[in-house]
Amino acid sequence: MTNAPDANDSALASPAGSAGSTGATGAPGSSPWEYAPAPESRDIAGLKPNYWMLVDGQFVEGTGEPLKTVNPATEEVLAEVSTAGPADVDKAVKAARRAYERVWGRMPGAERAKYIFRIARLIQERARELAVLETLDNGKPIRESRDVDVPTAAAHFFYHAGWADKLGYAGYGPDPRPLGVAGQVIPWNFPLLMAAWKIAPALACGNTVVLKPAETTPLTALVLGEICQQADLPPGVVNILPGAGDVGAELVNHPGVNKVAFTGSTEVGKLIQRSVAGTGKKLTLELGGKAANIVFDDAPLDQAVEGIVNGIFFNQGHVCCAGSRLLVQESVAEELLDKLHRRVATLRLGDPLDKNTDIGAINSAEQLAKITELAASGEAEGARRWSSPCALPDKGFFFAPTVFSDVHQAMRIAREEIFGPVLSVLTFRTPDEAVAKANNTPYGLSAGVWTDKGSRILWLAQRMRAGVVWANTFNRFDPSAPFGGYQESGFGREGGRTGLEAYLDV
Amino acid sequence: MAAPSTTSSAASPDTPGTGPLPPALTDAVRDEASLRRFLFGLPGVDQVGVEQRAAGLATRSIKKAAKLWAIDTAISMVDLTTLEGADTPGKVRSLCAKARRPDPDYPDVPRVAAVCVYPDLVETAVAELAGTGVGVASVATAFPSGRANRRVKLADTELAVRAGATEVDMVIDRGAFLSGRYGQVFEEIQAVKAACVREHGPDAHLKVILETGELATYDNVRRASWLALLAGGDFIKTSTGKVSPAATLPVTHVMLQAVHDWHRLTGQLRGVKPAGGIRTTKDAVRYLVAVHEVAGPEWLSPHLFRFGASSLLNDLLMQRRTQLEGHYSGPDYVTVD
Known part of the structure; x- marks a missing residue:
């Protein structure tokens, strides 16, 4: 806030009215107790001026028009993010295919699990950084990014790491096979958490991933890419391509993709369903709601x-x-x-x-x-x-x-x-x-x-x-509970044993 | 069963105290069956929900001026308590000195709200605290178990009031409550309330200890809260401090909600006192946040919220010094009484 009052002694006894215009206050009223500003430091986010896309284990500049991502609470530009052009999408999908065929798809589940556990632990280690970055890029309160988004994202990796060597007991036959390359497009409301929902089950089942984060919130997904590097994930297993809807369309329509997972609006979901019809790509859609x-x-x-x-x-x-x-x-x-x-x-x-x-x-x-x-x-x-x-x-x-x-x-x-x-x-x-x-x-x-x-x-x-x-509760999320919809809210389930089906050839 | 006695401290709306009940509630206390119907008609409390809400509010971050304000307010709300078999006049006098001047190095520290002792030590405390504005609270009614004949309980109360107690902390008959004899609990509170009347001078304020650790469920806490409010308790208090668990945040939430709803219905402001187990400034601030956001800002006053505590005061004083001096000094710099 630009106009937050100085915390001085007179604020001790001053009624709400004197500080009521800060915007950081709750309801105007006659409270004798104004909570002093308690901002989390934005330096913790480790914000960089430029972010590049992750392809084949390397952060590289994309050939698309760079986008500027904005802090919705202040309208200031946070960073410039390079976006993927059509050639980059092709490169990423090919890298994912190579990684799938040579390394990830044939790696024993117990080995895959080690990488996924490592990612989960690194998310916990860098939790504060991720929470502040998420809040800057998305606008959600730090209380939620700190207490919900980041811990739940880590929980999804922990949960699915546990499945990686037990897929034979998931009820899909003795040795269920992965699908191949998953093209995943996620929304801006839970940028990191949605990336975790998509990447964790895909990796656990032996697939490789090309993920497109939302245009307005690409930063935490790219830090998750960094975490994948830190975890020594083999190159090409996870690729992250920032960009707008055109990059998503390019990815979804790429012939090298075996599986499409989309979370977003019903309108775009229908377009995707139309475009993958008849291609043999497996599809899950998680769309709108009016609960x-x-x-x-x-x-x-x-x-x-x-x-x-x-x-x-x-x-x-x-x-x-x-x-x-x-x-x-x-x-x-x-x-x-x-x-x-x-x-x-x-x-x-x-x-x-x-x-x-x-x-x-x-x-x-x-x-x-x-x-x-x-x-x-x-x-x-x-x-x-x-x-x-x-x-x-x-x-x-x-x-x-x-x-x-x-x-x-x-x-x-x-x-x-x-x-x-x-x-x-x-x-x-x-x-x-x-x-x-x-x-x-x-x-x-x-x-x-x-x-x-x-x-x-x-x-x-x-x-x-x-x-x-x-x-008698609402909005409770747990990686072991399947989530998904009916009718125009989409199909397919994410989370739990049921959610594995979306990433297995069954 | 008669409507609650209104002879004492009839209060105008929006002031602390008791007063005549609105018609809807007069019906509720007409007889034992009506009382039971009323208490069972209160909405239930969902355990998971109230605990989640309490945990959520406990993450509020109170810093700088807001923290200093909270510390001073919490000090002014402390009922400095000693309830030991080993209590002596000397111990009580020393506690009273602490109550008058909590931090000798900082004369601007507010005095605590009251000193809380057993009835036989009320006289000592009254003599020590005369003219200071610090109240003398006495536990009564066969504290802490409440297992005694009603005549004993009333005599206990009357003697404490006669000795000069300005506040009486009574215990409800949990046995009667748990076996569903709500009318008996109600009448007993009314009788104790009547025993708090002083012929010359103001009546003693009545705090009703529910002993929530023995009531076990949040539904029971809500019913007992309403029962005590209906019977004329000025304060509802969580615990004696002799039973575990004593005060908890979610229990206090339920009770704050009750006084809030009571005010919406009757215009009367009644208080809440968590007691037992609140030892640190951090805890106290969490309680104040709950007071602020569940009951409302009006309750941020020693007239309507108290902490029943002994070791809490010194932690508040140490944190106060830390705020003012910029560094932590430690327990050797505050007086141990």
Whole structure:
């Protein structure tokens, strides 16, 4: 923050009002206690002016137009990143093929596991660096990159390292074979974690990888590339090609790729599915969502409020499985909304590097415009808008946490994925109505149910068309739990034993 | 069962204290069956959820001026406690000296909120603390087990109040609570509350110890909190310090939520006191963050939040010096009383 107040003695006793404009504060109010700024040092990120792509074990300059990656919280340029041209994609895929045929594909699983374990440990060793870098490049609060993104990324490598020598016991036959070269395209919402989700199972199963990180968030994936070097991973096993959608298209359409894995928008997912149709490439897609979080009147309400907040405001709502539709039983709707508003008003929006920030920056101006437009449509269509009274910083891309009530199924904010900190609240009267409304979407990635009644949880989970159903919690991720969707949310599973199938010739 | 006595310290809305109940709650305490229905109608507490939230809030990073403010506020909230069989007038006098002037080198350190002793030592503490503004809290009602005849418990309370205690820390009858005799617990709190009335001068404030370590579940903690609030407790307190686990962050969360909701419903502000096991500044700051963000900023006051502690004070003083002097000096530079 540029206008943070000096921490001086007078701030000790000063009321919130005097420091209320910093943007790093929570709800304006009469608190006698202002948390002093507690920023993590950006030097820890080890930011370099230039980043190159990783091909065949070497960082080399790409032939594409370089891109400038921006800190969404300040709009300053962080670094220049060289991108891949068509020839680079070809080179990378060929390197991956060589590595697959000569080294990685024929290496015993127990040997592969050693490399993967080493990567996991190196992620832990460089956790702070990765967390700060992620926060700078993505805009997410350091609290989340430090406590969720980086540890979960390490956990994925640890988990899959364990599978590498046990694939014969995974239920896919005595000696399941890898597929070959995997072309992987990942989104900007969890740049490092999505790279881990993609790379770890691919390597464990004996495949080699060409990964394209998102245009706006390439940095942590490239540091992960560095970690692969540090771990002495044989050249060509992991290749990382920054760039925009054209690089992704080039990669996906490359004839040398055996497997395509994509996480991103439903729109691009459909294009990819069309382009790989008939090529024999194996495909998994993890796309958008419009998850319902269903709260029954016997729910533990205070914890349901926490779950709702975590469901939609975690990572500024940039989560494909975000609980963006709250379905609440009419008999407790008023009480729950009252609690929810008061809780959301305590969320601290501001400098993502501050350890006390709950809500960071929206990843890009483009995404901010999309959220703003959809929120405006909610108002125009007659929903009641409530936004947290938190102050927004002068610079950077920020959007105050927003809750729409009186939302109906016909409204755009109830049907379209907003991918931002915007919650749509609908009500229901009976369990059947809750199921009908929750399933009334072309998506089907996740759902949440809040009730103290165990039998109702099971009843509802059987009826939900969603890949994940969380009971009395939300947005919990574990490498051993498969994740994936229905219908327009994609197909294929990632994580767990089930997730191995995507990278095995079965 | 009668509605709670409102003879004592009738408070206007938004001030600490008790007062007449709104109609919805008068119904809740009409008879034992209504009370049970009301307590079982409270929303449940999800264990995983409340523990996750408490752990999440505990990662707040409190630095510089905010930390110094927290340390001073925490010192002003300490109920400096000695509850040993070996307590003597000499020990209590020395504790009172500490309460009056926690750090002799820094006269600007705030005084603690109160000294907390057994009833027979109240008189000593009152004499030592006269005119200082530091309260004298007495445990009562057959502390810590509460296993005694009600007449004994009431006499215990009356004697403490007569000796000059400004605050009474009572224990609830956990046996009655766990066997579902909520009416009995309720009436006993009311009776103790009545015993806190002083004919000349202000009534003693009543803190109701739930002994959450024996109640075991968060649902029970929530019900016991509401029960104590309904019966007129000025404070709800986690523990005696004699049972493990004593105060924990998630339990305190549930209780802070209860006083918050109570205020929304009645306009009355009631307090919370975690006690036992809070020994470091880091812990105290975590509790204050919970007070700030779960109950609300109004509760950041010794009128509405206390720490039941003994060794915590010296750690707060050492950390205070560290903040002011820029380096850590160690336990030999604070007084051990």
